[in-house]
Amino acid sequence: MIQFDAVHKRFPNGTTAVHDLSLEIPEGGVTVLVGSSGCGKTTTLRMVNRMVEPSSGTILVGGKDVQRQDAADLRRSIGYVIQQAGLFPHRTVLDNIATVPLLLGWGRRKARARAAELLETVGLAADAGRRYPHQLSGGQQQRVGVARALAADPPVLLMDEPFGAVDPVVRTQLQDELLRLQKELNKTIVFVTHDIDEAVRLGDRIAIFRTGGHLVQCAPPAEILARPADDFVADFLGAERGLKLLSLKTLAAVPQGPAPQGGTWTLVLDEARRPLHWATEDVRLPVRALKDTDSLLSALNESVASPTGLVVRVDADGRLTGVSSRDDIHEHASRAHAEVGVAA
Numbered sequence: 465m466i467q468f469d470a471v472h473k474r475f476p477n478g479t480t481a482v483h484d485l486s487l488e489i490p491e492g493g494v495t496v497l498v499g500s501s502g503c504g505k506t507t508t509l510r511m512v513n514r515m516v517e518p519s520s521g522t523i524l525v526g527g528k529d530v531q532r533q534d535a536a537d538l539r540r541s542i543g544y545v546i547q548q549a550g551l552f553p554h555r556t557v558l559d560n561i562a563t564v565p566l567l568l569g570w571g572r573r574k575a576r577a578r579a580a581e582l583l584e585t586v587g588l589a590a591d592a593g594r595r596y597p598h599q600l601s602g603g604q605q606q607r608v609g610v611a612r613a614l615a616a617d618p619p620v621l622l623m624d625e626p627f628g629a630v631d632p633v634v635r636t637q638l639q640d641e642l643l644r645l646q647k648e649l650n651k652t653i654v655f656v657t658h659d660i661d662e663a664v665r666l667g668d669r670i671a672i673f674r675t676g677g678h679l680v681q682c683a684p685p686a687e688i689l690a691r692p693a694d695d696f697v698a699d700f701l702g703a704e705r706g707l708k709l710l711s712l713k714t715l716a717a718v719p720q721g722p723a724p725q726g727g728t729w730t731l732v733l734d735e736a737r738r739p740l741h742w743a744t745e746d747v748r749l750p751v752r753a754l755k756d757t758d759s760l761l762s763a764l765n766e767s768v769a770s771p772t773g774l775v776v777r778v779d780a781d782g783r784l785t786g787v788s789s790r791d792d793i794h795e796h797a798s799r800a801h802a803e804v805g806v807a808a
């Protein structure tokens with residue numbers, strides 16, 4: 465879908481930002497470009513929509529050489545989201561979102577109707593449309609930025625550190641929203657970040673760059689975590705790469721049995737069989753129940769935190785399905801590591 469072929473970028477001041485980059489970004493997935501500051505991620509991204517021109521090499525989007533297309537047309541056909549949203553301060557949220565449809569000649573009514581629809585898609589209330597960007601929180605502004613990028617329904621979305629300026633809680637919410645949206649829309653997303661955890665969470669594939677614009681490795685997150693190409697990648701992934709790998713595996717395959725009866729701890733349920741808390745005769749402790757879709761890492765955490773060593777499991781409606789033992793969870797964690805060759 466997006467193909468870089470021997471792409472090189474040297475700025476007039478002599479800095480080589482991207483070095484002989486050949487990379488294929490498949491259609492309909494999230495490819496995350498990751499690496500420390502100054503390694504050429506943004507330059508790589510901006511060459512796709514010709515905000516930066518390569519010094520040599522070719523870039524194809526949907527089989528067409530971007531150099532042979534009109535730059536303004538190209539930019540309108542590719543969604544672009546940047547840090548701090550980059551919204552027009554004097555336009556309402558609705559008009560911000562409608563920017564590209566208006567440029568494409570959709571007409572005001574149709575463009576605004578599309579913008580209103582997108583407000584809902586990105587989880588904003590309809591009345592946010594009448595506000596100005598400064599009247600929204602940072603996280604809400606980012607949502608508007610995403611809506612604006614999606615307005616003309618482009619097949620490709622370029623996202624440059626879009627969640628870099630919001631606090632960690634909002635950042636996690638925005639990441640969740642992006643994953644939800646992507647399930648629905650299945651765009652080809654190229655996402656730049658310097659945060660490896662964000663890359664592992666969002667990426668179907670991760671491309672790791674090192675200073676000087678060198679691509680070091682590009683593979684699905686589990687493969688990169690299991691088999692880093694060299695010491696640079698291993699260092700970049702950090703000492704916790706084993707745990708990161710567990711964040712990619714789910715609890716679904718771990719066996720579960722009935723909740724214990726009559727022991728020291730009792731699992732108290734409400735009438736709908738939703739877990740309320742663990743209780744002894746005189747103590748109550750909160751229970752954090754997990755679903756099949758939760759990660760093995762969460763299960764491992766929970767098995768350590770739970771007073772019984774048992775992880776309580778529920779269905780999509782929050783009703784008890786059973787409990788899993790710490791031993792079963794540990795065994796699956798070790799197996800997950802063995803599968804991909806990381807020492808547990």
Ligand SMILES: Nc1ncnc2c1ncn2[C@@H]1O[C@H](COP(=O)(O)OP(=O)(O)OP(=O)(O)O)[C@@H](O)[C@H]1O
Pocket residue numbers: 475476477479480481499500501502503504505506507508658
């Ligand atoms: N217009 C420019 N002129 C000269 N050098 C530039 C220009 N833009 C970027 N660079 C240099 O090119 C290199 C790559 O920059 P780039 O912004 O692509 O890196 P990055 O990986 O996105 O970094 P960050 O995470 O800090 O945004 C850096 O050394 C940067 O200083």
